[in-house]
Amino acid sequence: MSTRTLPLRGAANPSSLRDGTNPGSFANAPNLGGALTFSSPDTPGMPQPSDKTAWDFLPPGWRREGDRAIAPAGFVPVTQLEHARLGNITPEMKRVAEREPHLSAEQVRTEVAAGRMIIPANTQHLQHALEPMCIGRASKTKINANMGASPVSSSTDEEVEKLKWAERWGADTVMDLSTGGNLDECRQAIIQNSRVPIGTVPIYSMIIGRKIEDLSVEVILESLRQQAKQGVDYFTIHAGVLREHLPFVQRRLIGIVSRGGSLLAKWMLVHGKQNPMYAHFDEICDIMREYDVSFSLGDGLRPGGLADASDEAQLSELSTLGELTEKAWRKGVQVMIEGPGHVPFDQIEYNMKLERQLCHGAPFYVLGPLVTDVFPGYDHITSCIGATAAAYHGASMLCYVTPKEHVGLPKKDDVKQGCIAYKIAAHAADVALGIPGSRDWDDSLTKARAALNWEKHFELAFDGDTARAFHDEDLDVDTDFCAMCGHDWCSVRISKEIVEFASGKADGFTRDKIAQSAALTPEQREILEKRGVLSPEEIHRLASKTRKAVGAEGSKGSCHSDYVEPQTAQQIQEQRLVQLRTKPEVSAAE
Ligand code: SF4
Secondary structure, three states: OOOOOOOOOOOOOOOOOOOOOOOOOOOOOOOOOOOOOOOOOOOOOOOOOOOOOHHHHOOOOOEEEOOEEEOOOOOOOOOHHHHHHHOOOOHHHHHHHHHOOOOOHHHHHHHHHHOOEEOOOOOOHHHOOOOOOOEEOOOOOEEEEEEOOEOOEOOHHHHHHHHHHHHHOOOOEEEEOOOOOOHHHHHHHHHHHOOOOEEEOOHHHHOOOOOHHHOOHHHHHHHHHHHHHHOOOEEEEOOOOOHHHHHHHOOOOOOOOOHHHHHHHHHHHHHOOOOHHHHOHHHHHHHHHHHOOEEEEOOOOOOOOHHHOOOHHHHHHHHHHHHHHHHHHHOOOOEEEEEOOEOOHHHHHHHHHHHHHHOOOOOEEEEOOEOOOOOOOOHHHHHHHHHHHHHHHOOOEEEOOOOOOOOOOOOHHHHHHHHHHHHHHHHHHHHHHOOOOOOHHHHHHHHHHHOOOHHHHHHHOOOHHHHHHHHHHHOOOEOOOOOOOOOOOOHHHHHHHHHHHHOOOOOOOOOOOOOOOOOOOHHHHHHHHOOOOOOHHHHHHHHOOHHHHHOOOOOEOOOOOOOOOHHHHHHHHHHHHOOOOOOOOOOOOO
16 A cells, blocks of 8 residues: 655645535645735746736825725726726626636736736727636636638638637637738627637738838827727737847747737838837827726747747847836736747746746736647647646636648638637646636546446537547447447446445356457447548448447437336346346356
């Protein structure tokens, strides 16, 4: 017997509100209201959290009294940050608390006031169908899906359809990154149709019909004002790319891969001036405050390959983003920070914890990161691995990557694949961090799986249709095993028998030898042997013969609990399918 003690670090049972089924996670003990809320234990040498929060960067004339701030007389709050600082619990904070059952509305307010959480909710968008949500490490990890027409593909209708599709597959926010077609019309349609917050990279629309070198401050501010008025909930603003950072880029393998970053770098080189987004940051803040547009401070110098990760260009920009965070907070504007990109797995924790320090805990919104560069066509997987680590180590929102990354414009199925990969990453991190209740879903599905309850199994699955199709591809009847192992090798079924034996239900249980199931017809055996070789049509043709073995009239076996009592079901299975001996021999003498 092992006497090993698990390295349990969290509270005794921090992971479930409902069933009380979760053991504590190995993450740090939950510390709501502190810098280490749902955080991973630090590997030695990691940057420590900042000892500052948004409370240290109040607007001029404000003062703090306990957990409230006092604003100058006559001040009218607009943004969620301003309301939170003043102690107001807004309807949006209440709605967020309903959607995050482990948080109270007061805790949401506290996190927003500290700058560790944002509620991206443009006051204009709230007049449409927006469902308020939050982004911050005290809440569940969120995912973003990108879409948008390009000059060579897609239309407004297609993008709205993609928006609905992304919402269907769990996108918590959507970014409209259109660079072609009618940008204004597409953006307006997306805002009017979306229940989730919409983000944009406004510089894209600023250069439609003009060269980047012709971009003026007036055009920048006017475009921002127009998009803010339309109802965009967050803007990616690449204000952290400075002239001083550009020489660092020369040492890179792939230079600047951010569209916004490369455009602004060109503008700076042509004009010999500082980045206008940086130089006019205060004016930008004023426009954004007016409609409560949140900042997504862009990572214009993010690495585009593993070799460029964590280099001077990237980290210098991150440091500037910290400085801009302080400025935005002083203006009452909500802030999250964008992050890399392409990062080797071992550097991810460092990147997350450096952001937490330099940007004082402002939510980190990361793209991937991809942990290898050599699998184009599969970058939803390479990045999902990095995204899981990023979320565990501190990222609050994960920007999805689709299989089309680097090679084409995502179509509907790519959007679905990207969303699912990122829902996996986000949920895996939430379970690992011990966010209350997050593992209850897993436990429910495990119970259905253990009971070989296929209907429940598919109902609980994130993509039940696909799970059911895979199941039915090989074995289109409801029975006590699936085609992966087959009847005789189904450990779950055998475990059920063991439990029955151990619980006394099969008193005197003995097992002779494993016998071939009657259900494993020659055709069924052929299916199992040729899995992946036979066409779906052939599989269905062959698999349907299994129906005969179990007397299935419809899609379910005659032993299914919909048709017969448990005892009869057992008899049918014993007679027709279950050749494994689970009952004691009855001697001839008895
Ligand atoms: S056959 Fe194998 S994969 Fe299928 S339910 Fe049984 S143990 Fe699980």
